[in-house]
Amino acid sequence: MRSFFVLFFTGICLCLLPAPAGAQTAASRTISGQVVLSGGPAPAGFSVLLTIVTSENAVPRAQTPVARAVTDADGRFMFDHLEEVGGNAGREVFALIGHFPAHKDGVVFVDLRQQASGNVTLTLEPDREVDAPAPRVEASVRKTADEPANTRSNGRQLASPEAREAFARARESLFGRHDPEGSLKDLKQVTKSDPWFGPGYLLMGLADMQLQRWSDAQWAFEEVTKVEPANAEGYLGVGSALNEQKSWAAAQKALEECLGLRTDYAEAHYELARSLSGLGKLEDAVAHAQRAVEINDDYASPHALMGNIYLQMEEPEAALKEFQEYLRIEPQGSLAPEAKEMIGKLKKLLEEK
The missing domain is CATH 1.25.40.10 (Tetratricopeptide repeat domain)
Structure with missing residues (x-):
């Protein structure tokens, strides 16, 4: 079971923790914090996948991730040595994106241009769209080659x-x-x-x-x-x-x-x-x-x-x-x-x- 929960959102199968804090050098840039599901922290045995990207002017979700972390059961995470992925190119503003089923993706920005580290709380709100009424898609409807394979319930x-x-x-x-x-x-x-x-x-x-x-x-x-x-x-x-x-x-x-x-x-x-x-x-x-x-x-x-x-x-x-x-x-x-x-x-x- 441990591996599933970590891997799924958690391991979904083995419980995974992010890299420990450890000793930091003067030049090391870090971002740490906690991911919270509205109404409480992530349940024991689950992980929330985080993606960190350089924000610049693009929409964070559209950029290529530069690092990933898996939170622990309390939603804690850490990204270390960010100077290696951002600072050398002059990109020291980062976007952290959290993903969890039945919740909207959460995004928070961290500016490390004037400081070496940041600590944030990333809150994921429930996806209210899955609770709103909408027309029913009947099971008898045959899918076409152009129709997305998950239309029966994705966004349903x-x-x-x-x-x-x-x-x-x-x-x-x-x-x-x-x-x-x-x-x-x-x-x-x-x-x-x-x-x-x-x-x-x-x-x-x-x-x-x-x-x-x-x-x-x-x-x-x-x-x-x-x-x-x-x-x-x-x-x-x-x-x-x-x-x-x-x-x-x-x-x-x-x-x-x-x-x-x-x-x-x-x-x-x-x-x-x-x-x-x-x-x-x-x-x-x-x-x-x-x-x-x-x-x-x-x-x-x-x-x-x-x-x-x-x-x-x-x-x-x-x-x-x-x-x-x-x-x-x-x-x-x-x-x-x-x-x-x-x-x-x-x-x-x-x-x-």
Whole structure:
């Protein structure tokens, strides 16, 4: 479960933490802070993907990201050594963009032209558009080649006031009160009222993942992919739930579908690495884990996974390096005790060689 929540928004599968603060040099530029979902912090086990870009005159969302971070369970994050991506080119105004399901993207600007660091709070507001009434799209409508694959529920609104209220309650239960069981009661009402409302199934899957009901989560995420065939997060959820059930081959298929829709999805590469590792395809697993950290160099869990894979491949030096990297990024992480133990054993082994 830990990997899913980090990877999904969290790991969606392993809990990931951003790079620790650490000692800073005089020239080092940093931005730290916290992401807050309106009504409360991100629930335990979830992560909010942040993208930092140089703002200049363009719309932040349209620019190429220069760094990415994954928040911890409290929504905390840090970007370090920003002089390497902005300062040298004279671009020291940054835009931080937060993304979380069923919420509008949040943007906050940080000006480092007169200071070396900044601390901000990035608040993500609920996406009210999913609660507003709109015409129903019937299931019998055949899609054309030009029609977006996710039009049945992407941007789709609930027509029933009761369903909109139930969805709002479910979102508050899941994200505000951290009550996944309570959210499921309302989400069942929502999906019964509108079986084509994808966000309802998505939140249902997240709630079931929190409750470690893997098969129920799998079903909910599969429903997302049925009503939103172009929803990468739906396929990620399916793959993550299957990984938790050790259904490696089926998970691989779902995660490859996900990456076909979104090639730069770090969490999907990580989950696919888990699937391939379970299938014994160790070299392929390492390749996808490496791709995950190339996309997001603050992503800790792929390093722990690679450490375990290198142990299976009888490459202790490489395994030691990966466990050390995991601890550098996530010194207080859920896998930290095991990583420390393995580092001690590997150092002793290498000294005796």
